[in-house]
Amino acid sequence: MPQPLPPGGEQRPxxxxxxxxxxxxxxxxxxxxxxxxxxxxxxxxxLIGGYVRPEEDDDIESSARRILADKGRLTGLYLEQLRTFGxxxxxxxxxxxxxxxxxxxxxxxxxxxxxxxxxxFELIDPERCPPLPFDHSRIIAAALQRxxxxxxxxxxxxxxxxxxxxxxxxxxxxxxxxGTPLNDSAFRRKLMEMRILEEVEAKAAATAERKRPAQxxxxxxxxxxxxxxxx
Numbered sequence: 001m002p003q004p005l006p007p008g009g010e011q012r013p014x015x016x017x018x019x020x021x022x023x024x025x026x027x028x029x030x031x032x033x034x035x036x037x038x039x040x041x042x043x044x045x046x047l048i049g050g051y052v053r054p055e056e057d058d059d060i061e062s063s064a065r066r067i068l069a070d071k072g073r074l075t076g077l078y079l080e081q082l083r084t085f086g087x088x089x090x091x092x093x094x095x096x097x098x099x100x101x102x103x104x105x106x107x108x109x110x111x112x113x114x115x116x117x118x119x120x121f122e123l124i125d126p127e128r129c130p131p132l133p134f135d136h137s138r139i140i141a142a143a144l145q146r147x148x149x150x151x152x153x154x155x156x157x158x159x160x161x162x163x164x165x166x167x168x169x170x171x172x173x174x175x176x177x178x179g180t181p182l183n184d185s186a187f188r189r190k191l192m193e194m195r196i197l198e199e200v201e202a203k204a205a206a207t208a209e210r211k212r213p214a215q216x217x218x219x220x221x222x223x224x225x226x227x228x229x230x231x
Contacts, residue, residue, distance in 0.1 A: 041133035078159035
């Protein structure tokens with residue numbers, strides 16, 4: 001319950017950012033969590049986050065990108081604002097608001113961040129996530145719902161891959177995010193008709209399953225593209 005204010009007093013909420021990091025590991029979606037380095041909940045896995053700093057941040061997205069760079073050594077990611085969570089009971093330090101974001105991180109970018117000295121990320125199966133501090137479980141549920149709902153009509157899943165990828169790799173990440181198999185020829189045809197991909201000169205090396213080098217692609221636009229039909 002909110003505490004009564006002294007005469008003339010004013011209650012100011014704590015303003016923070018929480019970021020749901022989603023990556024792919026061994027073909028499955030994983031959450032990137034870090035151990036908290038201070039109270040409350042010191043030593044427990046949690047979303048990466050921090051305070052809004054009006055003296056440093058131009059806007060809310062600037063706050064999120066600063067936190068990702070400072071705590072995660074992560075830059076240049078796809079970042080999308082989810083919603084605001086708030087109330088008197090979500091944080092033991094007092095009435096608080098948190099602006100939540102979804103960040104999609106290719107696995108190689110996560111490995112590179114740790115090589116640059118980021119605190120270790122625990123990669124957690126979203127379906128087997130332990131109890132988390134604050135209302136982080138609720139924030140994660142909102143992020144996964146957003147990711148899955150937008151996957152069928154946008155380029156969102158592609159941001160889990162590196163800048164260059166093959167069509168089978170792209171199809172696989174769509175299937176992983178959406179949780180359903182896709183028809184191979186129909187998927188290829190729709191992507192080409194929507195002109196959201198560009199060929200690159202690089203070729204993927206041949207493998208035991210694929211006898212010839214495969215054509216590689218990149219997104220035609222660096223920002224999210226929404227489709228006029230589902231994939």
